[in-house]
Amino acid sequence: MTDPAAEIALPRMTTDADGATAKRRADNGGTAAGRAAAAQAVAATAVEAYPRIVAALIRITGDWTLAEDCTQEALARALDRWPVDGVPTNPAGWLMAVARNRLLDVLRRASVERRKLRDVAVLALTAATAEPVPDEEVVDDRLRLIFTCCHPALAPQARIALTLRTICAVPTADIARAFLVSESTMTRRLTRAKAKIADAGIPYRVPRGRALTERLPGVLGVLYLLFTQGYDADGEPAFAEEAIRLARLLVRLMPEQQEARALLALCLLQHSRRAARRDLDGNLIPLDRQDRTRWDHAAIVEADRLLAGLTQPGPYAWQARIAACHATASSAEVTDWRRIVDCYDHLAQVQPTPVVALNRAVAYGYAYGPAAGLALLAEARAGGGLDGYPLTLAVEADLVARQGDRERAAALFRAAADRVHGAAERRALLERARRG
């Protein structure tokens, strides 16, 4: 059933990178402009429709691979037909109908029990009205999908991979590249994760009450990891956009969850700097030297609005407030470091991790001088939790430099550069070592 060549890369992810898709299009009738317009229509529809269709088909059959395959095939059909027949009046309904028919075909041939077929038939009737299915029900399906993909009984990396593959329709090869494994390894991981969902009886359901409170941070954690995977200097930039899209969806579906809103704000604020954080050679530019006119100010305003309504700030809210302090300062010099220190004091209480302690030391260094920063740095290091974390040395180097000991600072920057993994980060640290 799973034919990797049939996997459609949504044009939004990898524009025309899929050879099979490009070939299929070239074999078709229609003008080049018509084909391009149809491909665009497919991509635009798929962004919203793909997770809805996959989620609905999984609910009905419980078979993840089958649901994905049928949805992919519907997209392939659209790329074939729309250039010739024109874009249908209800493109999402068209995709749902084709995916559902494909599913019916497969189920009939497999002669599964009648109950499942009947359920599919109900769906068919709903889709045939050409009206979108009542919003509440569909919304619930996508939320179910997110919570199941992010279930704590799945391995952490499998949660991210499954989210990317099933909800965002990212091709397996792209996910494999981001995780530095071969495509066949990633295919096996995804297969294993789907098998565990079935074998262990992981439910396709949004938890309620206490269970929801316990599970939501895990879901947000997956989305944030996805974001950083995309935002990291050597990461897959499209993943950051996917994370923001999913966070938006979560905010829309669970407007009462403040930490979901805070996470969206945090991602928007970090992402707002994407155009300004590299020079022409791809080297990272530190925050204080970025051209702030190139920041995405619309995203910053949106994040600010999200944060304004929060009454019970959690870890993401404090991180987002810190990011907002940087984003709204017109220059590095006027940054309100005392306000940032205040946020870090709160963050350190709700999220007492070594890295938070390290960043808090940086904030104190800017707000109250390098000596205050070094004192907190010693405290943060005392537990041993920062041993082997390369940025600790970079922080110490910066504080020492501002105390005037340039020689020692340069040595520390070089030591930090030796320990980081990313090439862009290494170049940035060596540049600091040269500048003194």
Add this chain to the structure above:
Amino acid sequence: MKYMMLVCTDPEPDPEPSNHPDVEVWVAENDAAGRRLQGAQLAPASAATTVRVRNGQLLVSDGPFAEVKEMIVGFDLLECTDLDEAIEVARAHPMAWAGRIELRPFADFEQ
């Protein structure tokens, strides 16, 4: 779905024993709800005997098959609708606090 709930010891238990739930209450509740089909505590690992047959030869030896810190000290057979329900049942068992619990679904050969 049927789950075998393996009750194990753990070298790092929850530090506050006064918070741990009562096992009698747990058994009574889950028996009444039909979620616990049966269960038992096991004698210590020192009473274990390992049996193997190799090349047709019976090999009997003393002790458990593997030396591990997390020893199985009991089991309960659960009937739950899904993993989330099984997790809720497991978390209320005192050994989720004083030890650890492993949930193993029965293999489903009808899939």
